Amino acid sequence: MPPSLAAWLPGWAPTWASTPDAATSDVHLPLSSSFLAWIPRFLHPFLRSLLVRSLRLGPRPRHVAFIMDGNRRSARTRNLPVRVGHEEGFDALKRVLSFLLKLDIPHVTVYAFSIENFNRDPTEVDALMAMARTRLVEICQHGALLQQYGIQIRVLGRRDLLPLDVQDSCAKAEEMTASNTRGILNLCCPYTSQEEIATAVKRTVDSCVAGSLSIDDITEDTIAANLYTAASPPLDILIRTSGVSRLSDFLLWQSSERTILHFIEPNWPDIGVADILPPLLSYQAEVWVERVAQAVARCGAWWSGSGRSKVE
Numbered sequence: 001m002p003p004s005l006a007a008w009l010p011g012w013a014p015t016w017a018s019t020p021d022a023a024t025s026d027v028h029l030p031l032s033s034s035f036l037a038w039i040p041r042f043l044h045p046f047l048r049s050l051l052v053r054s055l056r057l058g059p060r061p062r063h064v065a066f067i068m069d070g071n072r073r074s075a076r077t078r079n080l081p082v083r084v085g086h087e088e089g090f091d092a093l094k095r096v097l098s099f100l101l102k103l104d105i106p107h108v109t110v111y112a113f114s115i116e117n118f119n120r121d122p123t124e125v126d127a128l129m130a131m132a133r134t135r136l137v138e139i140c141q142h143g144a145l146l147q148q149y150g151i152q153i154r155v156l157g158r159r160d161l162l163p164l165d166v167q168d169s170c171a172k173a174e175e176m177t178a179s180n181t182r183g184i185l186n187l188c189c190p191y192t193s194q195e196e197i198a199t200a201v202k203r204t205v206d207s208c209v210a211g212s213l214s215i216d217d218i219t220e221d222t223i224a225a226n227l228y229t230a231a232s233p234p235l236d237i238l239i240r241t242s243g244v245s246r247l248s249d250f251l252l253w254q255s256s257e258r259t260i261l262h263f264i265e266p267n268w269p270d271i272g273v274a275d276i277l278p279p280l281l282s283y284q285a286e287v288w289v290e291r292v293a294q295a296v297a298r299c300g301a302w303w304s305g306s307g308r309s310k311v312e
């Protein structure tokens, strides 16, 4: 690729020129979506890079979350074991992360395992635990996705419920990325939002009992500062896959302000650029409208105040 083109289209490499590189985990999110199926495949890398380039010209969300649903349905429709659906789900997570990190979206939160998921078939739970045991450390290794982009991983929730060796892997993954400062991947596992809120309330009460906080000083901000996600900014976008329009006890507190909720049909392993694009564009439109409104208000204030009197 000519150097000038490479500079203008970061991450672009034509399919015929790309060599898979496990070390750098340079995985690409497919464009997907049936309405884009007519576009020849060799143009996809070019279009994806063009899109990244265009989106980077506008305001970008700082925090995006995903309910990664539909792994089992994706596997079952192809007569594959459920375990394969979850493994493909993990690969999809790497592709989505790679796309968001290219956009400089620094905080991503994903629902990897609900506390309720412990009630599933033990074989399935074991397969998910095996994946957590090996693959969390894998994405944190030198040269792999999180290190490449300077992102920390944090495993949020009732970690004490995980098998001990999985707890060790979580701690190791966190330790490997602890010095990264450009953003955070919050992996919620095992998590429910009501448990998170109850824990935040307990932590707040503990501060009152210890005398470092007065009951009268408890506000929404005090509770928010005690949530597992306290190190991340307010949630801008929440996306759920697989055609289900429920929050399923995920980020209930965090979704209560100005979060754009976006429910999409594809199962998580099949998610593509076209599925993520609409909420990103809605976010940009909202920010632009807000900026124009602020500019108009400032002009109005200037016109009706000191500015006009100086003109007169």
Ligand code: FPP
Pocket (backbone or CB within 6 Å): 068, 069, 070, 071, 072, 073, 074, 086, 089, 090, 093, 111, 112, 113, 114, 117, 128, 129, 131, 132, 136, 189, 242, 268
């Ligand atoms: C929901 O699909 C998905 C999960 C319960 C697991 C999601 C996990 C990953 C994508 C990988 C990361 C996980 C770990 C533990 C490191 P589902 O099983 O509810 O599928 P269905 O809706 O089709 O039944």
Ligand code: MG
Pocket (backbone or CB within 6 Å): 069, 070
């Ligand atoms: Mg499900």
